[in-house]
Amino acid sequence: MLNALDMFSIGIGPSSSHTIGPMKAALLFIDRLKSNNLLDKVFRLEVHLFGSLALTGEGHGTVFAVLNGLCGEDPKTVNPDKFMLLVEQIKTTGKINLAGIHHIGFNYDSDMLLHKKEFLPQHANGIRFIALGKDQHELMCREYFSVGGGFVLDQEQIKEAKLADNNTSVPYVFSTADELMALCLRDNLTIAALAFKNHLAIQTEEQIRHDAMDIVNVMHESVLRGISTPGTLPGGLNVRRRAPGLYEKINESNLQTDSGLQRLAAMAYAIGVNEENAAFSKIVTAPTNGAAGTIPGVLEYYRNFCEDVTDAKLIDFILTAGTIGLLYKFGASISAAEVGCQGEIGVACSMAAGALTAVLGGSVSQVEKAAEIAMEHSLGMTCDPIGGLVQIPCIERNGVAASRAIDIAKLVLLEPEPGRVSLDSVIKTMMQTGRDMQMQYKETSLGGLAVNVANC
Numbered sequence: 192m193l194n195a196l197d198m199f200s201i202g203i204g205p206s207s208s209h210t211i212g213p214m215k216a217a218l219l220f221i222d223r224l225k226s227n228n229l230l231d232k233v234f235r236l237e238v239h240l241f242g243s244l245a246l247t248g249e250g251h252g253t254v255f256a257v258l259n260g261l262c263g264e265d266p267k268t269v270n271p272d273k274f275m276l277l278v279e280q281i282k283t284t285g286k287i288n289l290a291g292i293h294h295i296g297f298n299y300d301s302d303m304l305l306h307k308k309e310f311l312p313q314h315a316n317g318i319r320f321i322a323l324g325k326d327q328h329e330l331m332c333r334e335y336f337s338v339g340g341g342f343v344l345d346q347e348q349i350k351e352a353k354l355a356d357n358n359t360s361v362p363y364v365f366s367t368a369d370e371l372m373a374l375c376l377r378d379n380l381t382i383a384a385l386a387f388k389n390h391l392a393i394q395t396e397e398q399i400r401h402d403a404m405d406i407v408n409v410m411h412e413s414v415l416r417g418i419s420t421p422g423t424l425p426g427g428l429n430v431r432r433r434a435p436g437l438y439e440k441i442n443e444s445n446l447q448t449d450s451g452l453q454r455l456a457a458m459a460y461a462i463g464v465n466e467e468n469a470a471f472s473k474i475v476t477a478p479t480n481g482a483a484g485t486i487p488g489v490l491e492y493y494r495n496f497c498e499d500v501t502d503a504k505l506i507d508f509i510l511t512a513g514t515i516g517l518l519y520k521f522g523a524s525i526s527a528a529e530v531g532c533q534g535e536i537g538v539a540c541s542m543a544a545g546a547l548t549a550v551l552g553g554s555v556s557q558v559e560k561a562a563e564i565a566m567e568h569s570l571g572m573t574c575d576p577i578g579g580l581v582q583i584p585c586i587e588r589n590g591v592a593a594s595r596a597i598d599i600a601k602l603v604l605l606e607p608e609p610g611r612v613s614l615d616s617v618i619k620t621m622m623q624t625g626r627d628m629q630m631q632y633k634e635t636s637l638g639g640l641a642v643n644v645a646n647c
């Protein structure tokens with residue numbers, strides 16, 4: 192079962208599908224070894240990364256994430272400062288401490304295998320773990336798939352029906368925008384109110400508010416760190432952190448009264464969060480890490496420059512954005528390895544535009560229209576990160592998406608009439624476009640900017 196807040200998870204950068212997902216997969220494998228009383232029998236362990244995880248895995252931090260996960264580190268609580276150090280330790284000592292309790296030898300060169308030309312048939316982001324006993328016999332072999340947004344499916348789950356089909360234990364069951372809007376209309380609910388009622392099936396009111404504000408607060412903190420931390424990003428591209436300098440210039444004059452400067456500030460907020468993401472810092476997956484700046488950029492804009500902002504409205508913003516994200520998760524994909532950047536920044540822009548429209552007083556149908564416009568004009572967006580790093584074009588693209596989401600919300604609030612294109616039809620189109628997109632434009636760094644711009 193998925194609910195609106197499941198579209199957000201607090202974790203470490205730079206990629207939800209290539210960092211958070213693989214880290215969770217490693218933790219799942221370790222848990223399985225433990226529950227089968229096999230952990231202390233493991234003598235050797237092989238990690239096999241396939242397809243997109245192998246092609247962009249080093250730049251996206253996949254190998255670091257997997258090794259941290261095998262040591263029992265969780266993406267939500269891992270100390271970003273120790274994340275890289277642990278890997279250096281493993282490489283230099285040739286040893287790994289599984290689950291933090293069982294030391295074995297680990298030869299990074301021969302036990303961490305990147306299959307750059309091989310894709311597992313089930314999904315572009317596949318990982319296989321093989322645990323071996325003392326006499327080299329296989330104790331356990333499991334495959335996991337990082338399907339976007341930090342979600343992970345194992346080899347059995349990936350064969351099952353679509354996630355939406357399992358969503359039956361909540362009062363409001365929907366898998367399309369039309370179904371969602373009909374339920375809102377029938378019971379006279381906003382999208383946020385419907386999402387809240389669905390969450391009540393599994394959580395108390397206090398827990399829902401606490402979890403939503405946790406997301407709001409981590410987003411806010413990542414904005415503040417982003418606009419105040421200068422320097423150069425890791426990875427070798429020598430990308431300068433731009434957000435502090437940009438924000439300083441924007442903040443020099445009439446920021447509180449000039450709407451143009453306010454939109455530029457939203458861009459700086461979004462850029463700052465994605466610079467934090469690229470620096471392996473703490474951020475909220477929204478709905479992915481590559482797109483983690485767009486929603487916080489728009490939310491910060493709302494907090495700083497709009498009227499009558501309350502905690503209740505901030506929660507409404509998050510619940511509305513999350514519900515729009517679910518529609519993409521149910522009807523298409525949020526994995527760039529499946530559909531390109533449409534599924535990351537396109538979806539984030541759609542979620543942000545709809546959520547801002549809602550908290551600025553838009554109707555359910557205006558929220559749908561804003562979400563639709565944001566995706567309609569993101570269709571075909573490819574994923575081609577230079578050097579396999581979540582930096583160029585990712586960081587700036589978040590700033591552009593944040594500004595676009597604000598403009599779309601304002602446009603839609605001027606026009607109460609429904610649009611000609613429905614959100615459902617644009618979600619369907621987005622998925623078809625993703626299927627038709629050539630593999631080199633889907634998080635492989637084998638095409639587009641990744642091959643046409645020098646890496647230095």
Ligand code: SF4
Nearest residue numbers: 481527532535574585
């Ligand atoms: S180009 Fe878009 S989809 Fe690809 S890594 Fe960057 S943000 Fe993610």
